Every structure is written in structure tokens, then in C-alpha cells.
Amino acid sequence: MNEQLPENFQPLHSRDNFCFSCHPGVPCFTECCRELDLALTPYDVLRLKNRLQMHSGTFLEKYVLIAWEEGQIFPTCYLTMVDDGRASCVFVEPTGCSVYPDRPGACRSYPLGRGARRRRDGSTEEQFVLVKETHCRGFEEARRQTPQEYIIDQELEAYNRANDAIMPLLQHKRIQQGFRPDRAGLDQFILALYNLDMFRQEVADGRISMNRPLNAMELQALAGDDEELLQLGVRWLLQKFFSE
Ligand code: SF4
Numbered sequence: 262m263n264e265q266l267p268e269n270f271q272p273l274h275s276r277d278n279f280c281f282s283c284h285p286g287v288p289c290f291t292e293c294c295r296e297l298d299l300a301l302t303p304y305d306v307l308r309l310k311n312r313l314q315m316h317s318g319t320f321l322e323k324y325v326l327i328a329w330e331e332g333q334i335f336p337t338c339y340l341t342m343v344d345d346g347r348a349s350c351v352f353v354e355p356t357g358c359s360v361y362p363d364r365p366g367a368c369r370s371y372p373l374g375r376g377a378r379r380r381r382d383g384s385t386e387e388q389f390v391l392v393k394e395t396h397c398r399g400f401e402e403a404r405r406q407t408p409q410e411y412i413i414d415q416e417l418e419a420y421n422r423a424n425d426a427i428m429p430l431l432q433h434k435r436i437q438q439g440f441r442p443d444r445a446g447l448d449q450f451i452l453a454l455y456n457l458d459m460f461r462q463e464v465a466d467g468r469i470s471m472n473r474p475l476n477a478m479e480l481q482a483l484a485g486d487d488e489e490l491l492q493l494g495v496r497w498l499l500q501k502f503f504s505e
Pocket residue numbers: 293294295299350351352353354357358359360361364365368
């Protein structure tokens with residue numbers, strides 16, 4: 262694995278610790294909120310649209326650029342940047358991040374990179390790297406922590422849990438065998454994972470049908486629980502793509 266890593270990526274064992282802290286006192290404060298490609302996970306969108314009290318469709322229209330290129334399996338949703346000469350994030354302000362309690366997982370996680378893989382028994386295997394960028398002065402801070410301590414400190418557990426729950430779809434063996442969604446499948450992927458409020462409506466209206474009756478948790482999803490709804494979205498896509 263190490264040979265394939267870019268130069269500024271340092272492998273990190275779960276027991277290793279690293280010096281890093283980010284706070285308004287660092288000289289580079291908010292520098293990393295500019296000129297970046299910020300890919301959003303479905304859970305990032307769920308948290309942000311709820312914070313802004315927006316319908317998911319409105320959030321996608323206003324803040325997200327959906328990109329897909331030939332050869333790519335699923336589309337990527339990028340947070341739009343402002344055309345201010347510095348390509349700043351739409352949510353950055355002089356005092357910091359205006360959506361801080363619900364900022365995306367990538368913003369919380371930096372400089373810790375986490376790779377997750379589903380084992381055959383359904384458990385998750387994690388690997389960590391430290392991403393060192395020269396402009397980031399947070400590495401000069403004295404605070405030391407292990408990856409797990411950093412994950413807790415940044416309240417990343419809910420993000421990791423939600424992202425890992427999508428792995429049965431993203432790492433499905435049929436994808437390794439060459440499955441690629443058609444155009445309608447790409448739209449269904451965005452609907453079920455990113456446009457949750459629309460997906461809820463379509464399930465409730467009967468425009469989307471499930472291959473087995475909804476259980477208690479899934480009914481809860483229809484009643485307003487977005488995290489459960491995301492699970493229902495994964496289940497529907499597994500049904501559509503892989504007849505599961
Ligand atoms: S969401 Fe917040 S932390 Fe993330 S890039 Fe934008 S301003 Fe920075």
C-alpha cells in the first residue's frame with residue numbers, strides 16, 4: 262500500500278499518534294476552505310440540508326455540482342465554490358465555517374484520511390493515513406492524538422457509520438465484475454442517496470415500490486427519520502441494480 266501513496270501521505274497505524282490542532286488562532290485559518298474539490302457524501306448532504314432547513318432538491322440545485330464522466334461508476338456531488346478569485350467555499354466566512362456543527366466529513370477528517378473496506382463477514386476494515394499539506398500549520402501545534410481520539414474529537418463516528426452503511430452498494434461484487442448503471446440508474450443513485458426528501462415523497466406516493474413490505478424502521482424513515490431513509494435508499498438501489 263505504501264508504495265502507491267502520494268508523497269505527502271503518511272500511513273498511520275491505529276495506535277500511532279500525531280501532532281495536529283486546528284483553531285481560529287492558526288495563521289492559516291480557513292485557507293483550506295478555498296480552491297478545493299469537496300466531494301460530498303450522502304450523509305454530508307443530509308446534515309447540511311437539515312441544518313439549512315432546505316428540501317434536499319433545493320440544496321442540490323443551489324449548492325451542488327453533480328459530475329459524471331465516461332468510465333466512472335457513480336456520479337460525484339461536489340460542493341460549489343464561490344467565484345471570488347479564490348474559489349472559496351460557499352460556507353466560509355471571516356470567522357470560520359458558517360455550518361461548522363454540520364460541516365462535511367472531509368472537513369472534519371482532515372488531515373486524517375480513512376479508507377474502509379467491507380470484509381466477507383460484513384465487518385469493516387479501516388486504514389488511516391496522515392495527509393500533510395505544506396500550507397497547513399496545524400501540524401506545528403502541540404496537541405497529540407491517535408486516529409481514534411481524533412475521530413471522537415471531530416464527531417466523525419456518525420459520518421463514518423453512515424458512509425460505511427453505503428459500502429454494500431459501492432463495493433458490491435457485481436461492480437468488481439463490471440456492472441455499470443445506465444443513465445436511469447445514475448439518476449436513481451442521486452435520487453435515493455442525495456435527494457432524500459424527493460425519494461421519501463416517491464416512496465410515500467407509491468411511485469417507488471419496494472420488493473418487500475417496509476419494516477418498522479423503514480416506516481419511521483417515511484415519517485421523517487432521514488438516517489433510516491438513507492438506509493432505505495441503499496436497499497432500493499441494491500434491489501434496482503442487483504435484484505437483491
Ligand atoms: S464546509 Fe466549512 S469547513 Fe468545509 S470547506 Fe466549507 S467553510 Fe470550510
